[in-house]
Amino acid sequence: MADEDAVFDVIVIGAGPVGEIAAARVVRGGLTAAVVEKRLVGGECNYYACVPSKALLWPMELAYAVSRMPGLGLRGPIDTPAVLARRDEVVSNYDDSGYVDWVEKLPATFVRGHGRLAGPRRVEVTTPDGDVRGLRARHAVVIATGSAPDVPDVPGLREARPWTNQEATSVQQVPKRLVVIGGGPVACEMSQALHSLGALETTVIVRDGRLLSRIEPFAGELLALSFADAGIDVRFGRSPVRVERLDPGGPVTVHTDDGARIEADEILVGTGRRLAVDDIGLGTIGLEPEGPIEVDASMRATQVPDGWLYATGDVNGRNLLTHMGKYQARICGDVIVARANGRPDDLPSLRDTADDRGAPQVIFTDPQVCAVGLSEAQARAAGFPVRAVEYDLGQVIGALLQSPGYTGRAKLVVDEGRRVLLGATFVGPATVDLLHGATIAVTGEVTLDRLWHAVPSFPTTSEIWLYLLLECGL
Template identity: 50%
Template sequence: MNETTRTYDVIVIGAGPVGENVAERARAAGLSTVIVERELLGGECSYWACDPSKALLRPVVAHADARRIPGLRQAVTGPLDVAAVLAHRDAMASHWKDDDQVDWLNSVDVDLIRGHGRLAGIRQVAVQTAEGHTIQLTARHTVAISTGTSAAVPDIPGIDTVHPWTSREATSADEVPGRLAVVGGGVVAVEMATAWQALGSQVTMLVLENALLERMEPFAGEMVADGLRDAGVDIRLGISVTSLAREGGRGGEVRITLSDGSELAVDEILFATGRAPRTADLGLESVGLTPGDWLTVDDTFRVTAIADGWLYAIGDVNRRALMTHQGKYQARIAGAVIGARANGEPVDDTAWGAHAATADHTAVPQVVFTHPEVAAIGLTTREAERNGRRIKVVDYDLAHIAGAHQYGEGYRGKARMLIDLDRNTVAGVTFAGPGVGELVHSATIAIAGEVPLERLWHAVPAFPTLGEVWLRLLETHRG
């Protein structure tokens, strides 16, 4: 077995959007940097999550909106062109090739090693390549782990025999199953149910909880459930899968036994039941950490259990906020910190807040790309009450906004703003309705900037847009 040894200032394990951003910023700080990746550069988001899933969902949402607009409704007849949708999805996923990403990495002068990287002691990483070689890496300053997460599949009798879908298969499948069971009620579950029902599957959702999107405001999950049911999805709440069997091997019918004693037959079953950190085979034991654990970090993304601060964990693997945009935000912070510390510069809270991540605690935006959409940031009512925050809940019917009617007849939507009565600022916002995804950044600015309501009153929304809801929420608050 061939073995080589190399030394860099910074070693990054994982070349998704997070790892790429960390590596780029470390190199920009003048540090020699290498990134280690065993799959495709660009990671989950580029090939099996953000990009392909939205490519599947955008035609579905646009089609649903178009069928409600007078003058356009008559021109939109028949189902979606499935082949065209899947071809567009393939293009958005770069046909699962990472040539462009490699070119970009070369342009920022970051080295790439393809292989499985594992920690092998303090500032040490061993990489096993596909050719069977071992490359021993030493970091002068920092090792950054950005390996993300994978789908967490429950231990159910028979699950190993049915080859279930996870989010990867759901976003990359090249055929539409006639019948699809979706297990779960969170974001991946509702988005994939939306997409595949519109593409021709008969979708049945099996949801252990008694509502969809339970971590959000209740009205959001209720409206998404209504939209799914209108599209033909069968939603079964408060039910779980107790056993599985596939008849006739791959391609055969999947028989599902449910907790109420009934059975369901489908062609494929998708488990959208959470995420697990990709740390089980990362060599954590070599530095005194537990394989398979999430990695706890401080606000500069140093792993708190490592005494001398050479190990960082950035993105989903630290469990602070499992979303690509938050991971990239963390990468920008971590890259600035790594560069400053390695160059002997002070690490403090500058005017730009370049050296401490605060948004993970209070200002994490999220959009659910269903029909209707959901957009949210900050606290929900339940979270505020649980945290003892003194808040006022302000609701407004989005159907009363002039701009909403540009989305077609029969618009249904709702906005909720939580006001922190002690700070006189916005503590949380949730929107549900067609087109609301574009409202979330204004809410993010209000919350992250801690804009006093007296100043927010002077942020005049354009007419006629959905953004006018801000004026109506403030008017409702003032009474």
């Protein structure tokens, strides 16, 4: 006779940052929870993406800043082994026991294994030893399985065993020759990080005519100049047509559509991600197995009867950013608690509005690229009455104090009808600290006339707000 299912109020499949937050919120609200994870608890972000990539990029940023400042010239190259050791430290040497302890101290029940839906409110977990354990939810199942790197269908590419963000961020031996496919955040960040750590010949193949094509054009232009200054070879308007690797540990050859041939020691693919929903049992409840899982503003799946299924983070396709997934998880957990206890579930804090207005994003390249809300092109396509203003960050005394010849730019996108911000973009060294103020202004729909009275400190780069508002006619 099969073992009886273990019963919990809520079952969370996926124990990355998003799943952890969802579980924490339901437990905080007095419900019981089980958390299922096959791989490392803490998820892609903590081991192979956000956290380790920044551990690799931060020394590069410091080195660039110091090398630009008179009197503080950088002496010698970056100590790559020391940087990699620090990276290993911040990812806990790929040991997830600390995160497992955190989950269990919520308290929630942690189940190690591959979780799959097996009908309404039921989850089957295949454990590492091959056993199958049944779980049943009284109130809700939350899918928080995230996404995985996508490898395009280029002849020979998969056979060449390319790096993705996972291999790039966990690198133990930096290749001397590196070819990168893609012009988005992962490709740009890891190109610069690995180049600074010893990839002396770094070639970036970009299908589009610019880097970071979803952000304001000047962002990609300034970043391309930085790549050129560093000796990174960027080839715009090109695509790989064939990849060859004859020996498993040997060199790789990339053929591009202009007839060029690029030899490298490793190839890194940074062309996008696919939703991790292909083997979680969506078909058992009548959903398409490839996703995304469509949800309403409370994160509840819209195509599942009785409203017991929720999806947070990448799997719902709303926004593939960790901080936005964590935001959705807070909403999701609190909504589940409210509904389980018969309390109002329509409070403003229980609905996702941030995704519609534009999520903040930081690309930790040199220069940093920081954006929130809509770009000018997006705002015009949406039919807003748009006014866009730009200003040279290098003209702000606070920026010039950071280094002579500071290069950067800022832009606001304004809804002329309501006189509120639709979007903001800042590109330059150390611009990340300007972003949250812009996020508050965009999310809160603060009018330009009110922003005029938010006085920036002197001498800081935040004075850019004064100059941008002056450009708006205030």
